[in-house]
Amino acid sequence: MNSVGEGCTELKREYDQCFNRWFAEKFLKGDRSADPCSELFLKYHTCVQKAIKEKDIPVEGVEFMGPNREKADS
């Protein structure tokens, strides 16, 4: 699957692979350890945010909280 930013697809694939493995083998099995994908996500995220700005896509209210930061319940 591609990214909206053509140059971000490779970074996206690396992050997805890391996330999907953690999601299936840890998260869904009740393991509470944080995912090891933060660095990969940061690189990918930077690229995507740039593409979104360039393409003027009206994304709503997204602040980068990061995969390990806790968010207050909404």
Add this chain to the structure above:
Amino acid sequence: KELWTLILYHHPWETVTKAAMQKYPNPMNPSVFGVDVLDRNVDRQGRLHSKRLLSTEWGLPSIVRSIIGNTRTCTYIQEHSVVDPKEKTFELQSTNITFTNMVSVDERLVYRPHPEDPEKTMLTQEAIISVKGVSLSSYLEGLMASTISSNAGKGREAMEWVIRRLNTEIEELAITARGTLRTPMAAAVTEK
């Protein structure tokens, strides 16, 4: 216009959730050409929140294209999902963020285990469509509703396709792992 769908999968909730998280690409949804994670975090109750952007080439019927013009048919959808591994729910909500002055498609999907059979999963899917300010609005809503409802059937095929693909990958990994284990073990035995 509101649409409700209920689909039953003959797979446990974890399998369906893994597949739903990796739903694209699949041959039944060729209009989705990009999926990006905008943000992701685990909340204090251990639930995983994800915000994603879906890039689609919405296959509008030609009558609609002739009204709004052929140029920009890329539609962007923003999706917020929550996976609760304790309660075993996977809930997704999405809405279009482009063409909002013309049409609004809001979808809500919830995957949870069948209450009596843990080997099965239920998906309830709700869609609310409204077409704005055009005199053909109820005709167009009907058209979109029937597309979304036939897509719900395709959605089931899409998920089954992803589940089969994931199972094949697991088998291939197991075969590779067995192969790589054999050589060092054989070497260790002959050294003695």
